[in-house]
Every structure is written in C-alpha cells, then in structure tokens.
Amino acid sequence: MASTLALINSILTNEKYKPILALIKGFRNGVVYGCKVRFPHSLVMTFLFKSGTLAEKFQGILEATYIHSKNLAFFTIIYKVVTGALQWLQSEKNVGSIFLAASIAGYTIFGNYNKVNEQVNLYLLSRIVYGLAQLSVKKGYVPKPKTAPFPMFAAFVWGVALLLFEYEREILQTSMKSSMTYLYDDSNNWNSFRDFLIYNK
Structure with missing residues (x-):
C-alpha cells in the first residue's frame, strides 16, 4: 500500500x-x-x-x-x-x-x-459587462465617477428589466419572466384569505 x-x-x-x-x-x-x-x-x-x-x-x-x-x-x-x-x-x-x-x-x-447553456452564458455576460465597465475606468478610458456608481447601475438595470417585463415580456428568458410574473402580476390577484397569504393561486 x-x-x-x-x-x-x-x-x-x-x-x-x-x-x-x-x-x-x-x-x-x-x-x-x-x-x-x-x-x-x-x-x-x-x-x-x-x-x-x-x-x-x-x-x-x-x-x-x-x-x-x-x-x-x-x-x-x-x-x-x-x-x-x-x-x-x-x-x-x-x-x-x-x-x-x-x-x-x-x-x-x-x-x-x-436552458442550462443559456443561463451560463447570460451569467457570464452580466459578469463581463460589469468587469469591462470597471476595466474601462481602471485603464483610464472612462473617467472615474465622482460618486459611487453602483446605485446608478442598479437603477438602470432594474428600470430596463421592468420596462421589458411590462411591455415586451415575451422576449425575456423564461425563468426571469416567471419570477417577475410571480412578484408583480400574481401579487395583484386573490379571491380569499387563503390565496392572499397561504398560497399564491
């Protein structure tokens, strides 16, 4: 041994x-x-x-x-x-x-x-866009923001996401559309206490 x-x-x-x-x-x-x-x-x-x-x-x-x-x-x-x-x-x-x-x-x-490859590729895309934005500041291609950029980044991302959901939801990825439907549409509908708090519908 x-x-x-x-x-x-x-x-x-x-x-x-x-x-x-x-x-x-x-x-x-x-x-x-x-x-x-x-x-x-x-x-x-x-x-x-x-x-x-x-x-x-x-x-x-x-x-x-x-x-x-x-x-x-x-x-x-x-x-x-x-x-x-x-x-x-x-x-x-x-x-x-x-x-x-x-x-x-x-x-x-x-x-x-x-679906798996779609999710992996979209995950990578979001990370590299964020990384390229940071790299452009690091290399001096874009001036360093005077205030923290993350709040503006969050505002833009969520603003565009909800615009697409409200007006062009058929183009969204299935899991994203399902999540947003659950959060924003299903929360507008109920018939009793049971489907108000206990379960969705």
Whole structure:
C-alpha cells in the first residue's frame, strides 16, 4: 500500500506528466463545480416554479446537473488542450491565444442551445459587462465617477428589466419572466384569505 502511494505521489509530482494530470484535474473540477452550482439551484427553482410529478422533478434536476457538470468539464479540457497547443507553437500564452482557445471551447460546448447553456452564458455576460465597465475606468478610458456608481447601475438595470417585463415580456428568458410574473402580476390577484397569504393561486 505504501509503495503504491509512493508511486502515485511520484507521478503526481513529476513535471513530465503535469499537462495530462492538469487535464484530468480540470475535468474533475468541472464536474464537481457543476454539481455544486447546478444541483441546489435546480432543486430550488424546480420546487418553486415547476409542475409535474416528484419523479419528473428529480429527473429534471439530475438532467440539468449532468449537463452543467459535463459542459464545464469538457470546456475545461478543450480550453486547456487548445491553449497548450498554441503555447507550444508560440512559446507563451498571450491575449490572442487565450481568447481563441476560450472561443473555440465556448462555441463547441456552450454554443449548443439548451436552458442550462443559456443561463451560463447570460451569467457570464452580466459578469463581463460589469468587469469591462470597471476595466474601462481602471485603464483610464472612462473617467472615474465622482460618486459611487453602483446605485446608478442598479437603477438602470432594474428600470430596463421592468420596462421589458411590462411591455415586451415575451422576449425575456423564461425563468426571469416567471419570477417577475410571480412578484408583480400574481401579487395583484386573490379571491380569499387563503390565496392572499397561504398560497399564491
């Protein structure tokens, strides 16, 4: 047993095997992270907003978790393989190789339309828009605001969101539309104390 552990540790610490081991660990981390993020999210959203039998609900939760985990794992593999190949050709990572590798992996894995990929892509979009705004100030392309920008950011985001909901709701993502309907439309309707406070309708 000790000799087996010693052999495993010698392989894990050998630089020669590091690129292959990094792929294995990247795949593993994609699976674990996908499960940690998607399972609780799907569990909550399914039981709050979806109808169907208990078996159908759990099947949907497991399918969404599988898709999210698999996609993160394979994205990581493709990204690492392409960046490794480009680095071998160019001797070092650069902006172009990173963008190209991520674009290839994104197109291959997250370019297939399904609800999970839609949510992941929209999550990333919101984060990069926010990050690019901060970067533009950091680089001096935009003057640093004299007051905290976050309240204005919140005002703009919520203002546009509710305008779209009130006038063009069919273009909104399904889960966002469901959430807003629950908050803003369903709260206008009730027939008795029971559907006023106990349950929605």
